[in-house]
Amino acid sequence: MADQEDDIVLAELPDEELIPQMHDDLYDGLKDEVEEGVYILLDRGWAPYKVLTEALVAGMKVVGDDFRDGILFVPEVLLAANAMKGGMNILKPLLAETGAPRMGRMVIGTVKGDIHDIGQNLVTMMMEGAGFEVMNIGINNPVEKYIEALQSFEADILGMSALLTTTMPYMKVVIDTMKESGIRDNYIVLVGGAPLNEEFGRAIGADAYCRDAAVAVETAKSLIARRHNQATAG
Numbered sequence: 001m002a003d004q005e006d007d008i009v010l011a012e013l014p015d016e017e018l019i020p021q022m023h024d025d026l027y028d029g030l031k032d033e034v035e036e037g038v039y040i041l042l043d044r045g046w047a048p049y050k051v052l053t054e055a056l057v058a059g060m061k062v063v064g065d066d067f068r069d070g071i072l073f074v075p076e077v078l079l080a081a082n083a084m085k086g087g088m089n090i091l092k093p094l095l096a097e098t099g100a101p102r103m104g105r106m107v108i109g110t111v112k113g114d115i116h117d118i119g120q121n122l123v124t125m126m127m128e129g130a131g132f133e134v135m136n137i138g139i140n141n142p143v144e145k146y147i148e149a150l151q152s153f154e155a156d157i158l159g160m161s162a163l164l165t166t167t168m169p170y171m172k173v174v175i176d177t178m179k180e181s182g183i184r185d186n187y188i189v190l191v192g193g194a195p196l197n198e199e200f201g202r203a204i205g206a207d208a209y210c211r212d213a214a215v216a217v218e219t220a221k222s223l224i225a226r227r228h229n230q231a232t233a234g
Ligand code: B12
Pocket: 057, 060, 063, 064, 065, 067, 068, 069, 074, 075, 077, 078, 081, 108, 113, 114, 115, 116, 117, 118, 119, 120, 122, 123, 158, 159, 160, 161, 162, 163, 164, 165, 166, 190, 191, 192, 193, 194, 195, 209, 210, 211, 212, 213, 214, 216
């Protein structure tokens, strides 16, 4: 695929050809091209969120499927992830620019043993865009780091991410530790990541499982509102 690309001028492609071309470029880990595509779409008046979902997230889905099927391997996926991050970095300030009122504070991080961070970075961007303040504590977090961050940042919400079936049970370790320390109910706990589902979220005692970043924003908003109502009622 890459050898045909020398001839392609991205800016000359109409949207319906540019998008699949960007998916190919993401797949091939061509960061510069992905970034160029993002700028072109923004210039054409695309909303940042639309660029994010249709050009980047949709492209990453193909990468994920081929990784699962053994067509792509870790080095290629890392390159694709790097290209995805390049595009996300352009969109980040634009998504955060909405001037929304302060909604609440969130600590988010990927659990111990897990180094996937694209999903949680996306959630961070979308939450910030919706007016939340977010402390992103990165990857491979033991329970102590979550608790320390929650307390120092005076957070309302804890978000945990896991992309591996082997690391998702660690979310329960965090929640159980919070319960033992008597602080569980001080926070709204949201969990996410491709291998999770609603049932798992319920089983480990989270407040909600969110299938994507948009759902995370909606869920956080409604749970924060519910808390405020309870606080005023009580
Ligand atoms: C990119 C990637 C990598 C990159 C990560 C780079 C990075 N910086 O993140 C690299 C190459 C490093 C990698 C490594 C590995 N990976 Co990997 N990886 C992926 C891949 C292809 C895409 C993940 C991704 O970024 N998706 C795009 C984002 C946008 O989606 P998302 O993460 O699901 O996030 C969205 C939602 O889930 C939700 N969300 C996510 N987190 C949170 C948190 C909160 C609080 C909320 C509310 C919502 C939320 O919102 C997000 C945005 O909408 C997936 C395939 C897949 N289908 O998921 C495999 C996948 C997760 N990896 C897998 C594996 C096996 C591995 C390795 C073990 C491979 C190996 N043999 O070394 C290692 C593990 C390393 C480790 N210890 O963590 C498997 C896991 C299988 C399983 N059942 O456990 C998958 C599913 C691929 C597969 N099908 O085999 N990987």
